Amino acid sequence: MLPPKSDERGAVSAVERRSGPVLPWLIAGSAVATAWVVWRRMQQPYYPSVALQAGLEMVGRRWRVLAIGPHPGDLELFAGGTLRLLSQNGSAVTLAVLSRGEQATNRANIGEIRAREAEQAATILRAELVQLDLPDGGIRPGPELERALDELWARTRPELVLAFDPKGPTPLAQNPDHLALGAAVLARARSSVWRGERIYFYAARQPNVLVDITEVMQEKISAVKAHRSRLVGPDWAVNPFVRGVSRLHAGRVPALYTEAFYRLV
Structure with missing residues (x-):
């Protein structure tokens, strides 16, 4: 006769008494892990080595660069390393922030605080800042956005x-303001006002350009940290988060940290 099975439910109950229900944490952990794997697969460039070479060509020349973000902090997280490389390689870089991010919290004068933080980040990236005053949460395709772009x-x-x-x-970029900006720039590139400027979309799900930002990773982290009013959690947690976002393509190209773009034209 086989020995009786141990009371598995009793063991689980003991764990729950010590640390709370186990099943919700297991489900949440599995969901996060699955989402991370799917996101990584969706973000893979078609030809990684070709994409990395395209990134070298992108940052290796001198350009007049216009980088547009809907809110303070967007550009630093998704393109901060690339912008720093462009500026230190001789490009004239302008960061245009469409809103002051005033809807981020109920904190008094949060729009002014975030605008000052954007200035600090621009200094770290060696770029000029242009701060506009479109409504945070209300950026939509239309005449107001078109005039701002003009x-x-x-x-x-x-x-x-x-x-x-x-x-x-990417999932981190699912925001109506983000989508409106991208749609407006895409429409502009397809219209009669386009004059041959190169268009690169950041936070691209299927990029065709990868920029090796390993040498300026610390500057990117510093630029993200400049937006202190938006940081959640302790300061030490920011470093691994930013590094993790920048390691989505690690192991597929000979670069430790990269930023991904889709070049339209």
Whole structure:
């Protein structure tokens, strides 16, 4: 006769008494792990080595660069390393932030605080900052956004433009303001006002350009940390988060940290 089985439910109950229900944590952990694997697979470039070479060509020349973000901090997280490489290689880089991010919290004067943080980040990236005042949470395709883009183009005369990917952004970029910016830049590239400037979409789900940012990783982290009003959790937790976002393609190309883009034209 086989010995009786141990009371498995009793063992689980003992764990639950010590640390709370186990099943919800297991489900949540599995969901996060699955989402991470799916995201990584969806973000893989078609030809990694070709994409990395395209990144070298992107940052190896001098351009008039216009990088556009809907809110303070967007550009630093998704393209901060690339922008620092461009500026230190001789490009004239302008960071255009469409809103002040005033809806982030209920903190008094949060829009002013975030604008000052954006100035600090721009200094770290060796870029000029242009701060606009479109409504946070209310950026939509239409005349107001088109006028803002017209002014930015006239001011910077860009040769290379960075904006959110309007077609298939990463889960971190699922925001109506982000999508509106990408859609407006895409429409501009397809219209009669396009003058041959290169368009690169950041936070791209299926990139065709990878930029090796390993040598400027610390500067990227510092630029992200400049936005202290938006950091959640302890300061020490920011480093692994930013490094993790920048390691999505590790092991597929000979670069430790990269940023991914989809080059439209």
